[in-house]
Amino acid sequence: MTAAPDHKPTFADLSLSDRIGKAAPYLLIPVLVVLGFLAIGSTSSWLTLTVSGLAMGMMIFIMASGLTLVFGLMDVINFGHGAFISVGAFVGITVLIWLGSWTGAPSLMLNVAAVLLAVIAAMCVTGALGWGFERVIVRPVYGAHLKQILVTVGGLIVIEQLIHVVWGPEEIFLNRPETLKGAFTFAGAAIERYRVLAVVVGLVLFVAMRLVLRRTKIGLIVRAGVQNGEMVEALGYRLRLVFIGVFVAGSALAGLGGVMWGLYQEVITAGMGEEMMILVFIVVIIGGLGSVEGAFIGALLVGLLQNYIAFLEPKLALISNIGLMTAVLMWRPQGMMPVVKAK
Amino acid sequence: MLTRPLSGDKPRSTVLTVLLLVILVALALAPFLFPGVRSLETAARICIFIVLVASYDLLLGYTGIVSFAHTMFFGLGAYGVALASVHMGRGWGALLTGTVAGALAAAALALVIGLFSLRVRAIFFAMITLAVASAVAVLVSQMSGLTGGEDGLNYQIPRELTPAFRLGELFGVRINGKLLNYYLVFFACLILFLLLLRIVNSPFGRVLQAIRENDFRAEAIGYRVVWYRVTATCLSAAVAAIAGSLFAIWLRYVGPDTTLSFEIMLDILLMVVIGGMGTMYGAVLGATIFVLAQNYLQSLMGVASEATEALPLIPNLLDPDRWLLWLGVLFILSVYFFPTGIVGRLRSGR
Amino acid sequence: MSDPILSLQGVHTDIAQYHILQGVDLDVPRGQVTMLLGRNGVGKTTTLRTIIGHWQAKSGAITFDGAEITGIPTPARARAGIGFVPEDMGIFTDLTVEENMVLAAASGPLDKARLDWIFAAFPPLKTFWRSEAGNLSGGQKQMLSIARAMAEERKLYLIDEPTKGLAPAIVSTMAGALRDLKKQGASVLLVEQNFSVAKALGDTAAVMDDGRIVWTGEMAELSASAELQERLMGLSMEAH
Numbered sequence: 001m002t003a004a005p006d007h008k009p010t011f012a013d014l015s016l017s018d019r020i021g022k023a024a025p026y027l028l029i030p031v032l033v034v035l036g037f038l039a040i041g042s043t044s045s046w047l048t049l050t051v052s053g054l055a056m057g058m059m060i061f062i063m064a065s066g067l068t069l070v071f072g073l074m075d076v077i078n079f080g081h082g083a084f085i086s087v088g089a090f091v092g093i094t095v096l097i098w099l100g101s102w103t104g105a106p107s108l109m110l111n112v113a114a115v116l117l118a119v120i121a122a123m124c125v126t127g128a129l130g131w132g133f134e135r136v137i138v139r140p141v142y143g144a145h146l147k148q149i150l151v152t153v154g155g156l157i158v159i160e161q162l163i164h165v166v167w168g169p170e171e172i173f174l175n176r177p178e179t180l181k182g183a184f185t186f187a188g189a190a191i192e193r194y195r196v197l198a199v200v201v202g203l204v205l206f207v208a209m210r211l212v213l214r215r216t217k218i219g220l221i222v223r224a225g226v227q228n229g230e231m232v233e234a235l236g237y238r239l240r241l242v243f244i245g246v247f248v249a250g251s252a253l254a255g256l257g258g259v260m261w262g263l264y265q266e267v268i269t270a271g272m273g274e275e276m277m278i279l280v281f282i283v284v285i286i287g288g289l290g291s292v293e294g295a296f297i298g299a300l301l302v303g304l305l306q307n308y309i310a311f312l313e314p315k316l317a318l319i320s321n322i323g324l325m326t327a328v329l330m331w332r333p334q335g336m337m338p339v340v341k342a343k
Numbered sequence: 344m345l346t347r348p349l350s351g352d353k354p355r356s357t358v359l360t361v362l363l364l365v366i367l368v369a370l371a372l373a374p375f376l377f378p379g380v381r382s383l384e385t386a387a388r389i390c391i392f393i394v395l396v397a398s399y400d401l402l403l404g405y406t407g408i409v410s411f412a413h414t415m416f417f418g419l420g421a422y423g424v425a426l427a428s429v430h431m432g433r434g435w436g437a438l439l440t441g442t443v444a445g446a447l448a449a450a451a452l453a454l455v456i457g458l459f460s461l462r463v464r465a466i467f468f469a470m471i472t473l474a475v476a477s478a479v480a481v482l483v484s485q486m487s488g489l490t491g492g493e494d495g496l497n498y499q500i501p502r503e504l505t506p507a508f509r510l511g512e513l514f515g516v517r518i519n520g521k522l523l524n525y526y527l528v529f530f531a532c533l534i535l536f537l538l539l540l541r542i543v544n545s546p547f548g549r550v551l552q553a554i555r556e557n558d559f560r561a562e563a564i565g566y567r568v569v570w571y572r573v574t575a576t577c578l579s580a581a582v583a584a585i586a587g588s589l590f591a592i593w594l595r596y597v598g599p600d601t602t603l604s605f606e607i608m609l610d611i612l613l614m615v616v617i618g619g620m621g622t623m624y625g626a627v628l629g630a631t632i633f634v635l636a637q638n639y640l641q642s643l644m645g646v647a648s649e650a651t652e653a654l655p656l657i658p659n660l661l662d663p664d665r666w667l668l669w670l671g672v673l674f675i676l677s678v679y680f681f682p683t684g685i686v687g688r689l690r691s692g693r
Numbered sequence: 694m695s696d697p698i699l700s701l702q703g704v705h706t707d708i709a710q711y712h713i714l715q716g717v718d719l720d721v722p723r724g725q726v727t728m729l730l731g732r733n734g735v736g737k738t739t740t741l742r743t744i745i746g747h748w749q750a751k752s753g754a755i756t757f758d759g760a761e762i763t764g765i766p767t768p769a770r771a772r773a774g775i776g777f778v779p780e781d782m783g784i785f786t787d788l789t790v791e792e793n794m795v796l797a798a799a800s801g802p803l804d805k806a807r808l809d810w811i812f813a814a815f816p817p818l819k820t821f822w823r824s825e826a827g828n829l830s831g832g833q834k835q836m837l838s839i840a841r842a843m844a845e846e847r848k849l850y851l852i853d854e855p856t857k858g859l860a861p862a863i864v865s866t867m868a869g870a871l872r873d874l875k876k877q878g879a880s881v882l883l884v885e886q887n888f889s890v891a892k893a894l895g896d897t898a899a900v901m902d903d904g905r906i907v908w909t910g911e912m913a914e915l916s917a918s919a920e921l922q923e924r925l926m927g928l929s930m931e932a933h
Contacts, residue, residue, distance in 0.1 A: 077466055140679060147678055149409045149469050150616065154675035157609065161668030165659045220796050224785040231783035234745050235841070236771035236799035274605075278477045281470040289464075315485070322478050325471070329459055339787065 025297045025336040032301060036308040047189035049307045055195035057303025058202020059264065063257035064280045064287075064295045065209060066250015072226035072290025072339050074243045076138055077145065080152040081254055081280065082273030083159035084126040088255025089262035089272060090167055092122035093174050103177040111177035115263075122259045123252040129159075130251025134244055156274065163270040171269040174262065198260055205253075206296050213292065222246060226290045226339050282321050286328040288335030297336060298328075348537055350544040354624055356689040363624060366631050370529060374522050375514055387525055389634045390532040391590050396614045397539045397626035398582035403612075404621030405543050406575045407555035408461070412472035413611055415479050416453065416580040418602040420445035420587025422483070422490065425597040428498035435501055442588035446581040453580035457573035468576075480603045495598025500524075504592065528589050535582055540623050542578065551575055552621075606667070610637075613670055616677050619684025628685050641666055696759070698723045698849050698880045699744065704753035706736075706743045713739045715904035716753070721849065726871070726881040728891045728912055731901035732927055737884045738780050740901070741851045744882075745777045746770050758848055772799065774848035778855060780884075782838035786827030790818055790837060793826050797841035804845075811840045814870040832863035839870060850874065850881045856890055868893060892916040900925040 033050060040046045067081045095118040096103055102114040137155040141147040175181075176194055183190040213219035221242050225232045229239050254273075261276065262268040283302055287294025302321055310317035328336060346353060354360040366389075369376060373386035395417055402408050423445025424438055431437040456475060460467035483490045490496065502508050504527065508520030516522075542548055554561040554568050562568045591597050601607075610633065618629025641663045648661040659665065677684070683691070697720040706714035713736050721727045729737050742748045744755060746767035755763045762770050771777065785793055794803060794811075812819040815836040821829060826837060835855055842850050855871070856864045868890050874881065875894065885891045891898070895912035908915075908925050915921055 077469070079469075137675065145466055146403070146407055146409060147682070149466075150612065150678045151675055153609075153612070154671050154678065157667055157671035158675070161665055161671060165656065165665060165668070169664060217795070220788065220792055224788055224792075224796055227785050227787055228783055230747055230767075231779065231785070232796070233767040234747070234771055234777040234779070234783070235797055236768050237796075238766070238768045275477075278474050282474050285467060285470055318478055318481050318485070322475060325474065326459065333462060 025294065028336075029297060029300050029304070032304050032308075036304065039308065039312055043187065044189035045311065047187060048191060049311055050304065051189075051191050051195050051199065053304035053307035054300060055198040055202075055264070055303070056307065057300035058199055058206075059257055059260050060276070060279050060283055060302060061202055061296050061299035062205060062260065063254050063276060064283045064299055065205075065292055066246070066253045067280060068284045068287065068290055068292060068295045069222065069226070069246050070243075070250050071284070073222060073229065073239070073246055074142070075145075076142070077148055078133075078138065078152050079149055079277070080133060080137065080155035080159065081250070082275075082277035083156045084130060084251045084254035085258040085261070085273035085276050086160060086163055086268075086270055087129060087273075088122040088126045088258030089268040090163055090172075090258075090270075091125045091255070092118040092259030093172060093262050093268055094167075095121045096174065096177075103175070106178045108179045111179045114177060115180075119256055119259055122255040126255025126258070127248045127252035130248045130254075131244065133251070134247045138247075160270045160274065167270075171267050173267050176263055176266065180263070194263065198264065201260065209292055218242065218245075279321065282325050286325050286335055288332075288338035290339035291335070291337040294335055294337035350537075350541045352540055352544045352623070356686075359624060359628075359686060359689045362689075363627060366627055373529075374525060375516050378516055383521070383525060385634060385638055387528050387593050389631050390528050391586050391593070392611075392614065392630040392634055393627050394532045394535045394539075394586040394589075395583055396611055396618070396630045397536055397623050398579045398586065399611050400615050400618075400620060400623060400626050401539060401543060401551075401575055401579045401582075403615055404619075404625070405548060405555065406551045406572055408572060408576065409469040410472045410576070410579075411469060411605075411608055412453075412456065412476040412479075413579075413583050414603050414605070414608045415472075415476040416449040416583040417587035417590070417607070418479075418483070418597075418599075419449045419452070420584030420589075421591040421597045421602040422496075422587075423448065423584070424588045424591035425496045425498055426489070428500060429496060433499040433501060438500065438588070438592060441591075442585060445588055446584040449580040449584035450577040453577045454573060457576040458569075461572045461576070462569055476603075476608070477605070480599060480605075483603060484599045491598070493599060495596060495601070497596050500592055500595055505595075524593060528593050531589055532586075535585060536623070536627075539582060543623060547571070547574075555621075609667070609670065609674075613674050613677075615684075616674060617681075617684055619686030619688075620682070622684070622686040622690075625684050625686040632685075637666075696723065697721055698758055699882065700756045701740075701744070702754045702756075704740075704743060704755060705751045706739055706748050707751050708739065708748060713904055714743060714750070717743075717901075717904070717906055719899055719906050719909075721880060721882050722897060723880050724878045725896040726875050726883055726894050728895035728898040729882060729884045729901065730891060730898055730915075730926060735901045736904045737901055738853055739904075741777070741853050741882070741884060742779075744770075744851055745775060776842035776845070776847035776850045778838050778842050778850070778852040780853040780857070782834050784826050784829075784834045784838055786825065788826055789823050790826050790829070791822050793837055793841060794818075794844055797844035800845060807844065807846075810873075811843055814843075814873055815840055815866070832859050832866075835859060835863070835867065836870075839867070843870075843874065848880060850879055850883075852881060853884045854886060855883070856885065856887045864890065888916075888922075 036050065037046045040049065063081075063085055067078060071077050096114060099114040099117065102110040105111070133155060137151055138148070141151050180194045180197065183192045185191070213223055221232060221237050221239070225239050225242060233239050258273065261272065279302055283295055283298040286301070287296070287298035301324060305320050305324055306317055309320040332338070354363055370386055370390060374383060377383070377386070395413070399410070399413050402410050420442065424441035427437040427441030427444065431440065456471060457468070460471040484493050486492070503520050504524040505520040508523070510518040512518060543551070550561065550566055550571055554566065554571055558568050587602060590602065594601065614629035614633045615626065616629075617633065618625030618627070644661050644666065645663045648658045648663065651657045651661060660668070681688070699721040701717050701719040704714055704717040705712070717736070717740055719740070729740065731737055739748060743750050746765070750763055753763070754761055757770070757773060757775065760773070762773060785796070788796070794808070798804070817833045818836060818840055821833065826834065829837060839852065839855055842852070852871075855867050859867065864887065871881070871883070871894055883894065892912065898910060898912045898915050899906050900908040900915070902925070908921075
């Protein structure tokens with residue numbers, strides 16, 4: 001279970017196979033895209049599916065990133081994370097419905113302003129909710145996985161039910177803002193505008209997250225904390241505060257993911273977060289618990305594969321993710337890029 | 344006198360002993376004590392859930408593993424009986440085949456999931472079971488050709504187990520096939536429960552508890568932790584499947600909502616926690632109290648909701664559809680403040 | 694020794710159900726290297742971990758630089774001026790050597806002069822400055838782990854077995870660096886199994902047995918008496 005002690009007497013350069021091993025997960029995405037092309041045959045369908053797969057993957061990544069970091073940092077597995085997705089969607093969509101005149105107008109400025117306001121509202125509410133959730137639900141059960149799972153599942157149910165109380169039991173249908181509707185044609189393929197936007201937002205977030213994690217001191221603390229929290233504290237950092245920050249940020253991102261997913265599906269339900277959590281868990285597991293990069297790759301793989309398979313063999317789409325998870329775990333039982341715990 | 348069938352695991356509390364005896368007697372004589380279709384339905388449901396919850400407790404309470412796939416195994420058993428009855432025709436052979444096939448399939452699936460997830464980290468298991476169980480649930484409702492989809496399957500069981508089979512009257516109660524069916528369920532559940540009690544009190548069960556307390560130490564002493572955990576998972580899955588088969592025999596109907604839904608999974612979790620994790624008797628109390636409450640409290644909530652109609656938000660909170668909300672709150676509170684459940688309280692208060 | 698930098702009075706620590714520290718009384722004088730000695734499993738590591746706060750003392754008092762720190766959390770103890778080098782080195786293997794050092798300077802950017810001093814003591818760290826710390830050899834990791842504690846001026850260094858499992862050449866590098874630290878007037882509490890290193894570095898010594906301090910005195914006195922070593926530590930350390 002633990003790694004063998006390091007006996008290397010001198011510094012050894014990474015061997016070629018080590019390097020390939022490290023890069024292999026990244027290579028899986030182009031490999032899958034090429035395989036998809038070969039299997040589908042038609043360039044235009046393939047392009048459409050690839051864009052929608054990437055869009056879906058990016059949205060799942062946004063939802064999964066906070067969860068994986070929270071786990072890595074404090075060994076807390078939050079089954080209630082899905083509730084933030086739902087709440088974010090309901091808050092965001094409510095704002096969009098209030099701003100109906102802005103979203104209905106064919107003006108890019110007004111549309112973007114409305115979506116931005118909706119996103120900000122959703123992220124504020126889910127961030128605050130996350131803060132409360134951490135204090136009330138998670139804090140009393142640190143270090144006890146069993147209780148953590150039970151209590152956070154309880155929290156998920158309660159929040160989901162409260163959504164019913166506040167917004168009623170029915171699902172809510174919505175229209176995307178005018179300028180985000182429809183598709184454009186590129187290389188003979190119809191590509192939905194909104195999907196491109198989702199890909200762009202996802203990429204920007206991923207790059208920003210990497211920058212924060214690599215280039216800032218907070219990022220260093222988080223990465224070090226994922227490996228060995230005790231040592232980070234012994235260096236004088238209050239890891240608890242950092243953890244709360246990550247928890248709140250992760251919850252806010254789940255809220256953002258919820259709004260984006262709602263706009264993508266054009267319908268929202270209280271149970272949507274719970275449904276998404278299943279994909280999120282798969283992504284977090286195949287990525288390697290605690291790894292943001294792993295979650296990113298995992299999310300793209302899940303999104304692409306699901307779209308390709310849905311086109312090729314619709315009945316298999318559901319279990320394609322389970323198949324993917326099985327394959328990855330056979331290859332790397334800890335996930336693609338597991339975080340090496342120093343203990 | 345009773346220690347042998349109980350495998351030496353005595354209730355260790357007078358109140359608990361009395362409660363268990365009351366439940367046993369009430370269930371054993373249910374058709375005579377509480378005549379009526381609805382109460383017999385409730386009694387059968389309690390029997391089946393006691394076994395289902397006890398088998399879950401083998402995992403959660405005794406092994407310390409959280410699974411979200413217990414309803415999947417339950418459903419496998421139920422669909423096993425249903426499919427066998429549909430395809431092999433009405434008969435005892437179909438029931439037996441379906442039950443055995445369901446239990447074997449459940450154990451095999453549990454083996455695969457266990458080998459994949461428990462090898463790495465026990466926490467993987469919770470996430471993977473959740474993913475697999477939800478995929479299976481969706482699959483079942485989509486493959487309508489085989490499973491009847493959302494509508495489920497209706498099928499016929501041997502005539503001796505249906506109300507059409509009449510034997511006469513006893514103490515003013517009509518003795519018919521339904522009553523025989525009930526006793527089939529009751530005795531099967533009793534045997535399964537005693538079997539589970541035997542398992543947890545065997546050397547195997549002791550090792551499971553040692554692993555739950557400290558898996559590193561158990562591994563260090565030389566127990567193959569993964570093997571024990573996987574075996575417990577398979578046993579628990581097989582028993583859950585048999586409970587599912589009994590449920591299918593009793594209802595003569597299976598559908599995704601009655602056997603596979605996440606809501607039932609939550610019910611099971613709640614019953615285990617309320618009754619007391621890691622005590623088989625907790626399953627008895629948890630299941631009994633919960634099923635009774637579910638049947639009668641929901642109607643009470645409806646009344647309360649109507650009574651408060653004039654107030655804002657309150658009627659929404661009290662709506663019978665919000666039953667789960669209160670369960671969730673109760674669940675969180677019991678995990679925090681009541682982690683040993685009713686049985687734990689009764690035993691410590693002795 | 695009127696005012697020790699660190700003082701433990703009747704400290705008891707439990708780990709799970711085990712009662713590890715059973716009333717530790719220990720003074721660490723300012724500006725000296727204090728060796729914490731004893732056989733394996735007598736509670737030396739637990740003592741250090743209790744001082745930094747990874748384990749909470751069940752009873753007793755820990756006073757650091759005139760203030761009681763018994764109940765306060767680990768980060769506050771570190772900020773009060775305690776540097777800690779754990780037995781397992783606590784290297785962040787996914788981070789580069791540079792990132793490890795940047796983190797170690799908790800109160801601000803790395804001090805250039807200090808860094809030069811560290812590079813002089815541990816040249817490999819300069820060579821592998823931008824490499825992942827996980828790729829360092831065991832000895833280099835140990836260097837990094839001590840360098841991290843040295844990244845800032847600290848009032849007290851707690852160092853747990855810095856020469857464990859190292860090749861003799863690296864042991865002497867390590868001893869040189871510790872001597873350097875001592876020359877600068879730092880207060881150090883050092884757990885060390887290698888008696889020759891202990892002899893060379895230690896000013897005072899405290900010997901533990903069964904969760905208690907059983908002997909304190911000058912290091913010179915201990916190293917001069919084989920009989921004392923035999924009695925306190927069960928075997929003569931002179932063999933090393």
